[in-house]
Amino acid sequence: MKIALCQVNPTLGAFHDNRNMMIMNYKKAVEEGAELVVFPELAISGYPPQDLIWEKPFIDQNDSILDDIASKSTIPMILGFIREENGRFYNSAALCHDGKITHTYDKILLPTYDVFDEYRYFTPGSDVGIWPLELNGETIQIGIQICEDLWDEDYDFKVSLEQKKRGADCIINISASPYHEGRLAERIDLIQSKIKDTQIPFYYCNLVGAQDELIFDGQSLAFNQYGNNIGYGNAFIQDMLLIDSGQESHPLPICHRKENMYNALVLGVSDYFSKSGHTEAVIGLSGGIDSALVACIAADALGPDKVHGISLPSKYSSDHSLADAELLAKNLNIDYRILPIAESVQTLETSLAPLFMGKEPNVAEENIQARIRGNLLMALSNKFGWLVLSTGNKTEIALGYCTLYGDMSGGLSVISDLSKIDVYALARYVNKQHSNRIPENTISKPPSAELAPDQVDPFDYDVVSPLVDKIVEDRMSIADLIEGGAPSELAQRIYHLIRINEYKRRQAAPGLRISPKAFGIGRRVPIINHFNGEKSHE
Numbered sequence: 001m002k003i004a005l006c007q008v009n010p011t012l013g014a015f016h017d018n019r020n021m022m023i024m025n026y027k028k029a030v031e032e033g034a035e036l037v038v039f040p041e042l043a044i045s046g047y048p049p050q051d052l053i054w055e056k057p058f059i060d061q062n063d064s065i066l067d068d069i070a071s072k073s074t075i076p077m078i079l080g081f082i083r084e085e086n087g088r089f090y091n092s093a094a095l096c097h098d099g100k101i102t103h104t105y106d107k108i109l110l111p112t113y114d115v116f117d118e119y120r121y122f123t124p125g126s127d128v129g130i131w132p133l134e135l136n137g138e139t140i141q142i143g144i145q146i147c148e149d150l151w152d153e154d155y156d157f158k159v160s161l162e163q164k165k166r167g168a169d170c171i172i173n174i175s176a177s178p179y180h181e182g183r184l185a186e187r188i189d190l191i192q193s194k195i196k197d198t199q200i201p202f203y204y205c206n207l208v209g210a211q212d213e214l215i216f217d218g219q220s221l222a223f224n225q226y227g228n229n230i231g232y233g234n235a236f237i238q239d240m241l242l243i244d245s246g247q248e249s250h251p252l253p254i255c256h257r258k259e260n261m262y263n264a265l266v267l268g269v270s271d272y273f274s275k276s277g278h279t280e281a282v283i284g285l286s287g288g289i290d291s292a293l294v295a296c297i298a299a300d301a302l303g304p305d306k307v308h309g310i311s312l313p314s315k316y317s318s319d320h321s322l323a324d325a326e327l328l329a330k331n332l333n334i335d336y337r338i339l340p341i342a343e344s345v346q347t348l349e350t351s352l353a354p355l356f357m358g359k360e361p362n363v364a365e366e367n368i369q370a371r372i373r374g375n376l377l378m379a380l381s382n383k384f385g386w387l388v389l390s391t392g393n394k395t396e397i398a399l400g401y402c403t404l405y406g407d408m409s410g411g412l413s414v415i416s417d418l419s420k421i422d423v424y425a426l427a428r429y430v431n432k433q434h435s436n437r438i439p440e441n442t443i444s445k446p447p448s449a450e451l452a453p454d455q456v457d458p459f460d461y462d463v464v465s466p467l468v469d470k471i472v473e474d475r476m477s478i479a480d481l482i483e484g485g486a487p488s489e490l491a492q493r494i495y496h497l498i499r500i501n502e503y504k505r506r507q508a509a510p511g512l513r514i515s516p517k518a519f520g521i522g523r524r525v526p527i528i529n530h531f532n533g534e535k536s537h538e
Helices: 015-031 050-054 056-071 159-165 183-198 257-276 289-302 319-332 342-356 363-384 394-399 420-433 440-444 461-472 478-483 488-500 502-506
Strands: 002-007 036-038 077-085 088-097 100-106 129-135 138-146 170-175 202-206 208-211 214-217 221-223 229-232 239-244 281-284 307-311 335-338 387-390
Touching: 002 015, 015 036, 015 056, 015 239, 050 056, 056 077, 056 088, 056 100, 077 170, 088 129, 088 138, 100 129, 138 159, 159 183, 183 202, 183 221, 208 257, 214 257, 229 239, 257 289, 257 387, 257 420, 281 289, 281 363, 289 307, 289 319, 289 420, 289 440, 307 319, 307 363, 319 335, 319 440, 342 363, 363 387, 394 420, 394 461, 394 488, 420 440, 420 461, 461 478, 461 488, 478 488, 488 502
Parallel strands: 002 036, 002 202, 036 077, 138 170, 170 202, 281 307, 281 387, 307 335
Antiparallel strands: 002 239, 077 088, 088 100, 129 138, 202 221, 208 214, 221 229
16 A cells, blocks of 8 residues: 655635645655555645634635535545534544545644644544545555544543454544654654554654744654554655555654754744744844844844844943854854944933932843833834844743843844753854855853843853753752752742742743743743742642
């Protein structure tokens, strides 16, 4: 049996474009000898549709496009769509061939955790999907699954085992599984565990592309009945994986952590721009490592000619920061301009002087500089249609070391799910791929916002970044941190800063998710929150 796993990149709600893309891939698969063509979960509409499913024209177009694609089918194809029946919606798969829809299956296990909220929209299916398929005069029983149906270890109902009991000869899972670090290894381990239990082949077709803050990595997989990999799709690009069920096994893909993280962010930026209609980006280049990494990602995602770097020096900006920003722009071959802010800062300070009289200078004066920079970048955005990319990293955003309406201004927060430690790691990765692309001084100098004389960041990131990740991603308590060796005062301070700065994060630009727990739709913490993270003393 020859199966084509088509990991395509649909755009949410672009039904006609998605149809054309799927038909093109279908025809190519048929021409290359496929006997069954498979597309991912909700490939017709895009994923996740969220509240759009309650708009009747959205469902009407979904139905119309499904019928149109089915009418053009010859050999069998499987694809994901939204099924509506009696006012209920189902996350479904359809089997189409010979010009019609012959079978449908409704997703049984609906995830409601982290970034998923499917019980809000969909009704779970009740029938295990076993589809008889006639191929070359032989009937094959296909067990069809949709994404979470594979991740059944935390559910009472075991979909794969039940399909095996019902006579499935192989399992096909169509997915829209978002990327995060380590996700591919999790999928491989899980699929191989199912094969160990069932002794039947497993084919996994995953979505690729980005939707808002979610990034889908593709990396479709095929395994034989012995648990050996017989094919896998490329990461972060559209791909058609043509599998012969009897072909020899391949080594499993090697997961290069930094390469995958970087490529995920490039795809996230590229799709955010192309799918939102934006073409050019503007970045405030400070000479620091965060803006340098964002500029590299933007240049690779959009092309250097679509990226504008603006240096916004104040009286506190060092000569080396200006030199580093200019050298970075030259290395990337992006547009570079200098827009001094000292005069604007002086004007605002003069206006505020009567109200600030008798008060010592503090963060208020520092943030005037950051907010002027944000205003100037937004003015350029309004005038030229450039989308502002904000450059804050996860560690700083967690701790509130960022300025509302200043460096937080922007349409997309590119590295908001990247710890400060990983910012440095990816910067070094960039320079290994392109020698000294980011100036070495940018990487080696102490980080500083340069909003006051001789200022450096108030954190030892080698110590603080891991603590932030343990609190945000691993949900560790203060006691857990202290037990792990963190000083008590520091653990309490970090937890406190994360808690009190939720209001800032709610007003931040959307960020790209690359960790198991990002700030965004997958983390819902109240703004007003007096829980201090300590264990009860009662």
